[in-house]
Amino acid sequence: MTSKEMEARSGVPRANIRYYEVEGLLHPERLKNGYRSYSEEDLRTLEKIKLLRRLGVSVEEVRELVRGGETMETVLDRRLAALGGQRASLGRVQAVCGALRDAGVSFDELDAGRYLQDLDAPALPEENGAWWTKTQAPDLPAGDALPTVYNVPRRLLARLFDYLLVNLALLAALCLAGYNPARANSLAISLGTTVLLGLLEPLCLRLFAATPGKALLGMRLTAPDGEKLSYGAGVNRYLRMLWHGLGCYIPIWSLVQLYRSAARCANQEPQPWDEGVAYTAAPFRLRYALAFTAVGAAVLLGSESVNCASQLPPNRGELTVAEFAENFNRQADYMGADLGGYLDETGSWREVPATPNVIRFDMEQLPGAEQFRYTVEDGRLTAVTLSGEVENTAEWYHLPTEQMAVALMAFAWAREDASFWTGPRKDQLAALDALDWEEGLSLRQGDLAITLETENKDFAVSGATGIAVPMNETDNRFAFTFTMAVEP
Numbered sequence: 001m002t003s004k005e006m007e008a009r010s011g012v013p014r015a016n017i018r019y020y021e022v023e024g025l026l027h028p029e030r031l032k033n034g035y036r037s038y039s040e041e042d043l044r045t046l047e048k049i050k051l052l053r054r055l056g057v058s059v060e061e062v063r064e065l066v067r068g069g070e071t072m073e074t075v076l077d078r079r080l081a082a083l084g085g086q087r088a089s090l091g092r093v094q095a096v097c098g099a100l101r102d103a104g105v106s107f108d109e110l111d112a113g114r115y116l117q118d119l120d121a122p123a124l125p126e127e128n129g130a131w132w133t134k135t136q137a138p139d140l141p142a143g144d145a146l147p148t149v150y151n152v153p154r155r156l157l158a159r160l161f162d163y164l165l166v167n168l169a170l171l172a173a174l175c176l177a178g179y180n181p182a183r184a185n186s187l188a189i190s191l192g193t194t195v196l197l198g199l200l201e202p203l204c205l206r207l208f209a210a211t212p213g214k215a216l217l218g219m220r221l222t223a224p225d226g227e228k229l230s231y232g233a234g235v236n237r238y239l240r241m242l243w244h245g246l247g248c249y250i251p252i253w254s255l256v257q258l259y260r261s262a263a264r265c266a267n268q269e270p271q272p273w274d275e276g277v278a279y280t281a282a283p284f285r286l287r288y289a290l291a292f293t294a295v296g297a298a299v300l301l302g303s304e305s306v307n308c309a310s311q312l313p314p315n316r317g318e319l320t321v322a323e324f325a326e327n328f329n330r331q332a333d334y335m336g337a338d339l340g341g342y343l344d345e346t347g348s349w350r351e352v353p354a355t356p357n358v359i360r361f362d363m364e365q366l367p368g369a370e371q372f373r374y375t376v377e378d379g380r381l382t383a384v385t386l387s388g389e390v391e392n393t394a395e396w397y398h399l400p401t402e403q404m405a406v407a408l409m410a411f412a413w414a415r416e417d418a419s420f421w422t423g424p425r426k427d428q429l430a431a432l433d434a435l436d437w438e439e440g441l442s443l444r445q446g447d448l449a450i451t452l453e454t455e456n457k458d459f460a461v462s463g464a465t466g467i468a469v470p471m472n473e474t475d476n477r478f479a480f481t482f483t484m485a486v487e488p
Helices: 001-010 014-022 040-054 059-067 071-103 112-120 151-175 188-209 212-216 231-244 253-266 286-313 319-337 399-412 422-433
Strands: 220-222 278-281 342-343 349-351 373-377 378-393 443-447 448-457 458-462 468-470 476-485
Touching: 001 014, 001 040, 001 231, 014 040, 014 220, 040 059, 040 422, 071 112, 151 188, 151 212, 151 220, 151 253, 151 286, 188 231, 212 220, 212 286, 231 253, 231 349, 253 349, 319 342, 319 373, 319 378, 378 399, 399 448, 399 458, 399 476, 422 443, 448 458, 458 476
Parallel strands: none
Antiparallel strands: 220 278, 342 349, 373 378, 378 476, 443 448, 448 476, 458 468
């Protein structure tokens, strides 16, 4: 039977039925479409729960009865003892009320201490003293307050997971669009993530009564009647959480708000953004931690895969000169390297005007630097060389470190044996960045040899700054040859 039929036959509201499911007292069958299917046995169990709850038996005691951890006799004896104490307490309250009424005093004349002593006096034998030794006010029924979750780590992990998921999705979208996320403004990315989460979280609550992070940790958010929140209610909750919980990420203030939120949880107080919301959490189980870890690892692996793929050049495998030029231009643009020009379809360098007030070291500014040279066999590119030479000069020589790095990314990374993952590729760039220009460079990638050879006479060379400084003005020489060649 459906939830509606179960409600009609048992007289128990659906919100209570779902609460008993969360507490592990009911276990309906789940159909393929996700709907619950209740059996006659579920109905009988619910009627038992209804009876015991109306008799005042706690949910915890009912759970123990369902599990077989306690007997009916033990539970009912404890309930009868409690009722006896309550009856005696009410009798004491009635007696004190009567004595206060007979005294005929006004509020100003009332001696409260005397009557409080009468209320708190030890039980008399006729008041069933074995059950009742001290009066106490009855607790408010649990149904007087909406359920909420006070577990700070659980709530925080769910929030962080949702933020990370949206953040990685946004970065992956930038990668797929051909934009390097590393060049993006971090504040803009954070703001975009916050806005996007503000649109998606209410949608998830409207459709599933949980976000991915909350679902993985066994938590749900609904309206008081058990129905899913409206989209507007979800947006309102998110905005209030953004201010009262995260302080809108304002420095210092956000820490203050986080502390206040943690303090409210410690004091068993609901959060301001949870007003009018039933926030429930199933008892924590190991499977939640395993699912959370597994999904988190899958998300990180997926986002890293997109990042790795986006850094590869558009043309892969055996290249023509035109394809290498396209790779070179794309990689330079993706990495944000302003080289002062680009390679045309023939592989020749073409200068572009510099942006005003921007200093750059381009190919035209390299004294003696040559164009790229190519070796082509049977229509395929087998070697790329960049070389330069200066002599008898007083000018500083700006070394083409960026051009070498971009050329490596355009040619070596296009090879079929190039690593898909960024680790080995970063090692190649690190070797270029840390190379000693006096000793040169020698790298291997399958059958591809990457070498740098130099000749130096009276030049002080700094790889860290990318500058070669002549030590005299009349008798000096510096030359380099950077080569990437496929060996037979």
